[in-house]
Amino acid sequence: MGVIQTAVWMSKYYQEPEKICEKFTKYIPLQKEALYRFLVSKGMFRPVVGGEEEIGVLQKERVWEQLAIEYKKLQQWLKGPDIPVFILLSDPYNRTVQREYNGKAGLAMRNALFLFVSSQNSIAELKALLTHEYHHICRIHANEKGEEAYTILDTMMMEGLAEHAVYERHGESYYAPWVSYYKKDEAIMFWHRFIQKKRGIQRGTREHDTLLNGRGFYPKMLGYAVGFHIVKDCVEHKKWNTTSLLEMDAKAILEGALSFDS
Structure with a gap:
């Protein structure tokens, strides 16, 4: 699985983010509206005027390609499972995410990983975020305790x-x-x-x-x-x-x- 090309989804459904969340219901068993509310609580974007422009900035920075390379290295290092990594814009209205975490957040589920990012993040920052969240998944899989x-x-x-x-x-x-x-x-x-x-x-x-x-x-x-x-x-x-x-x-x-x- 690895890093999924979510830029296409965001470009198409930026104003209707529930439609993006439909794609995640097999990983998180909620209706798409409830799933969107849940992901917003973790840092996922809410649409803002001109927000789509950030997608282009992230593509120009080659965020998806560079994190895909990092993901493979992490998988080899930690001998971890192959799960999908969904990169989405972060919520500009979330003050904690924006002020304390420089506009980035992550969510690790057993079978999927979400990164909420902004155009102000450096690639090195995002690699560190991916390392932290993917380590969670490896720990969950390595540990017998549910x-x-x-x-x-x-x-x-x-x-x-x-x-x-x-x-x-x-x-x-x-x-x-x-x-x-x-x-x-x-x-x-x-x-x-x-x-x-x-x-x-x-x-x-x-x-x-x-x-x-x-x-x-x-x-x-x-x-x-x-x-x-x-x-x-x-x-x-x-x-x-x-x-x-x-x-x-x-x-x-x-x-x-x-x-x-x-």
């Missing part, structure tokens, strides 16, 4: 591992913004204060998402940032790398992070 059984610890390790893959492949200048929100000693304190006793909370619950995203009185992007620091600490102590960590259980990674597991 996603419905994931705990907050599993999700945190998933995010931390994906950013470590970005580091190994592209260097720390392409880290996600939340990596730098807190120093290691702050992450250790947050782990003990907020998450350690709740690490078995199941995915799909409100509390899982509240901890992960740092909503309410919790520090912003709490689970993501602490997960990153746990993986980094584990790598520093154990000298493991992305490929050796890919199939490793979240609890084993936590045990390897000696600064946290005390």
